[in-house]
Amino acid sequence: MPETERTTTFDPYAYLKRIGWDGERRADPATLRGLHTAHARTIPFENLDPVRGVVPSLAPDDITAKLVHSRRGGYCYEHNTLFAGVLETLGFRVTRLAARVVVGADRFESRPRTHMTLLVEVPGDPRPHLADVGYGTIRALLEPVPLVTGAEFHAEGRRHRLVHAPDAGPLETWVLEAHGPDGADGADGWEAQYAFTLEPYAQSDFEVANWYVGAHPRSPFRRRPYLQNLTPDRHLLLDGHRLTETHTDGTVTTRELTDERDARRLVEERFEIDVPDGVLLLG
Template structure:
């Protein structure tokens, strides 16, 4: 189980104000879903610290200062999910830290290293744990947690996901999170569909693959440092920033700004001016760019 220094009451209050959560603070499935969605909508994904040559701190106090009290910053997966895990623990939920291979576009899953952080959450009274993840920087990210159940489609917050098993070498089952690329479901709606076919309105795309082997905070200190400092890491070479909008998803990937809307329309434009890039992050992403950060190549 994940263990960290408990948040003080004022820190939890600050976190819930930051994400706009005014609901109950219970250790139950409804609270987990609501807080997960509120966090995903409120705090953007961004890699500006690695981009300017700084390794992000995963210390709870530093995460509170940056992602919560600053109010104008975000972070990448280790920051988001370390913070979220501590919040869930404070609510009385059990959390196991997992590490996944991001496999979007991969021909073979084994080609990708385990560099993504996800969470397995035990909810009192629920028959099975849930996969939770507020730090996956992609349009196919979970907006609400999904039960750890294979071959069942889950619809939540306008997105469709399922978990499937995939063959691999090793004693543990390999789970794969997939997202649907076709029409989107509606918020709170859940349905079932076999993973073997019978889909008429689009394709499923693998997002990441993971086993249920638990990881520790010390493991993420190493992985975080590697991703932030390796010259081959994409997070140190170009800006990668995303946030949810009321109508869809906004992504800055290097100089390319992409707006994806719920009706399926996509608009793209290339930013060519550093001042414009800073203005876009300020006005459209709600992010204050730290001094010394160069956003465009």
């Protein structure tokens, strides 16, 4: 990305304290993997600003105040903008990519490019890596994966692979697939998560997409709370009124939330998110 388009001014030291990282601070594969996993387990995914009618700011100072210095999280543009900026201060080269979330889609092109993901180059490693700390599902990457096809990647029970989409257009299209439990859609349990090409997108492109996702009345992030919190032992998801807890042994429990006060307490204690004024979780 040209230097004139880099607007990130993130403080890596405050960020590393936020995610509890006390390892090396250098541009190598181990640091990239460690930061990726620590971020995923520390900073929650949440859309409470769009739910209350506020489009999240992508300005570095605003993202830092929200995700680093507060008990808040964010969605893909906030998470991956923050992660990219920190990686660049540590010496990684990062290309911001725009992806189509294609879960359940019959045709990839029917979905707009509303997801931000990252291509990271590590000094001394000829293979770029796909990194993504802002894909808010249980099938998200826990670690970055090399940009190669024909390989399967495992990380703490999660399985991913990259494939090429046939006849997807003039540019080579990559697809991140995740392997789900028995009965999942897709051949042999593999399900496409999102599709992307490798041309870089500028900050101005993501400002437009962020406004659409955060403000358009048809955006799912405007209509109901969607929160995710991950620990080494379990994945916690609040989707509207439904709370789902998935443990590493495969045990899944769900329940419907019916009381606003109890829902707020749960979000603040278990998701570690301070609910902003103006949000009705069960409204």
